[in-house]
Amino acid sequence: MNKTEYLFQPIKIGNKVSENRIAINAMECCDADNEGNPGEKTYRRYSKHFEGGSGVVVLEAITVGYESRSRKMQLSIMPRNEKALAKFVKEMKSINPKTIFLFQLTHSGEISHPDFSKRVTVKPLPGFGGELLSEETLEKIMDDFVTSAKIAHAVGADGIDMKLCHGYLGSQILRPYNDRKWKFGGSWENRTRFAYTIYERLQKEINDPNFLIGSKISVWEGFPGGCGSAGPDSALMDISESLDLVKNLEARGADYILVSAGCPSITLALSQPDKKIPDDVYLHFTFQKAVKSVLKPETVVIGSAYSVLNNGNNNLQAVKKEEASIRFWGNKNIKDGVTDMIAIGRQSLADSSMAAKMKENREAEINWCTACDQCxxxxxxxxxxxxxxxDKEYVEALRKIRREEGLLKAKRT
Ligand SMILES: Cc1cc2nc3c(=O)[nH]c(=O)nc-3n(C[C@H](O)[C@H](O)[C@H](O)COP(=O)(O)O)c2cc1C
Ligand code: SF4
Structure with missing residues (x-):
């Protein structure tokens, strides 16, 4: 490591210190047990993350209510999960007590899976929908978020990420598309009530200056009426609401903002630029810089969508290969004040130890994510x-699925 390398400088987040500028982004992997507790594979994955040298690990989307799951084997955070989560945090912290561990709290709303959950909506989107949420039910969900944050605090997490991105309930409410006339829709004041009230309650009811609070947000979702669009029927980009949102979260105690974009169920390549068309990574840089420019220097900005850059072996055009990598852009963006930290999502599945290997200049040993999106x-x-x-186990799992689906197709034709 070069001594002046930005990626490996520590940074304060609230009252905690991240050893470096690399975070592992939330990555749900559907391997909880039937109660929503961490399963054997969950333990295996996070043990590797804690061994891998990243300063921050964000626990994948963990549901605040069992009815709101988008994945059957999703982790949950309800009173019944408290004991199992305490054991999990203890074991991870025994691997590296310095790693900051954040829990991403979520409710899936209209992308809850109808086969095993209850699909609910603030205003039905074509192709999604579900039962229209009443004000009372939404208030109950707000209670669930607060209860879950208290559990995260009690089990030893370092903080939470209140999920406001990627088309889950937190972002469904914020969208201009939510122009329904109710306490949580229409005006910007109404659409932000859910997020702001939860933040205000967390400040009062947890009231621990060492417990970090922040949110991952989608600055622009890229479809008509999505977050960061100019109106309920417009796909045109107008990120003024998103910038107002982050300033107001900061005013209500946000220690960090994790910047993302897109809604994977609708605009997947925007939230995670892929190997064929990696260019949206530049849009992410633009959003990171815009967010950073409106926040106080002490509020940490974490940028996402860096995996597609890998070691420069990507399809970005008009850049030199050695200036197209995660390492190059991570250092450059921190140096230029675009972001304070970078988060890796898919790259953490390909190789949890990227940070440690990079720091020790063992780049040749890193399994670089190819952004193939097979995961x-x-x-x-x-x-x-x-x-x-x-990972042979998952290479084989996907092969088996494709074989079976191929056979099914052949049978049908
Ligand atoms: C398998 C998989 C699971 C994901 N799970 C989550 C999740 O639980 N919460 C979340 O906010 N984003 C989730 N994401 C999105 C990533 O955190 C990240 O924002 C996105 O992949 C872009 O970053 P990358 O280019 O580093 O992969 C997931 C992505 C993938 C591929
Ligand atoms: S399957 Fe492809 S996109 Fe997913 S982590 Fe592996 S290399 Fe990256």
Whole structure:
């Protein structure tokens, strides 16, 4: 490591210190047990993350209510899970007590899976929908978020990420599309009530200056009426609401903002630029810079969508290969004030130890994510998720699925 390398400088997040500028992004992998507690594979994955040298690990989307799951084997955080989560945190912290561990709290709303959950909506989107949420039910969900945050605090997590991104309930409410006339829709004041009230309650009811609070947000979702669009029927980009949102979260105690974009069920390549068209990574940089420019210097900005850059072996055009990598852009963006930290999502599945290996200049040993998105094929089929390029178990799992689906197709024709 070069001594002045930005990626490996520590940074304060609230009252905690991250040893470096690399975070592992939330990555749900559908391997909890039937109660929503961490299963054997969950333990295996996070043990590797804690061994891998990243300063921050964000626990994947963990549901605040069992009825709101988008994945059958999703982790949950309800009173009944408290004991199991305490054991899990203790074991992870025994691997590396310095790693900051954040829990991403979520409710899936209209992308809850109707086969095993209850699909609810603030205003039905074509192709999604569900039962229209009443004000009373939404208030009950707000209670669930607060209860879950208290559990995260009690079990020893370092903080929470209140999920406001990627088309889950937190972002469904914020969208201009939510122009329904109710306490949580229409005006910007109404659409932000859910997020702001939860933040205000967390400040009062947890009231621990060492417990971090922040949110991952989708600055622009890229479809008509999505977050960061100019109106309920417009796909045009207008990120003024998203910038106002982060300033107001900061005013209500946000220690960090994790910047994302897109809604994977609708605009997947925007939230995770893929190997064929990696260019949206530049849009992410633009959003990170815009968010950073409106926040105080002490509020940490964490940028996402870096995996597609890998070691520069990507399809970005008009850049030199050695200036197209995660390492190059991570350092450059921190140096230029675009972001304070970078988060890796798919790269963490391909190789949890990227940070440690990079720091020790063992780059040749890193399994670089190819942004092939085969892992997503497992996720959308509700299977245990892992890297289908480097991890034999998941390579074989995907092969088996494709074989079976091929046979089915052949039978039908
Ligand atoms: C298998 C898989 C699971 C994911 N699970 C989550 C999740 O639980 N919460 C979340 O906010 N984003 C989730 N994401 C999105 C990533 O955290 C990240 O935002 C996205 O992949 C872009 O970053 P990357 O280019 O580093 O992969 C998931 C992505 C994948 C591929
Ligand atoms: S399957 Fe592996 S290499 Fe492909 S995108 Fe997922 S993590 Fe990256």
């Amino acid at each position: 997503i094929e497992l996720l959308i089929r509700q299977k245990n998720v892992g890297c289908c390029t480097y």
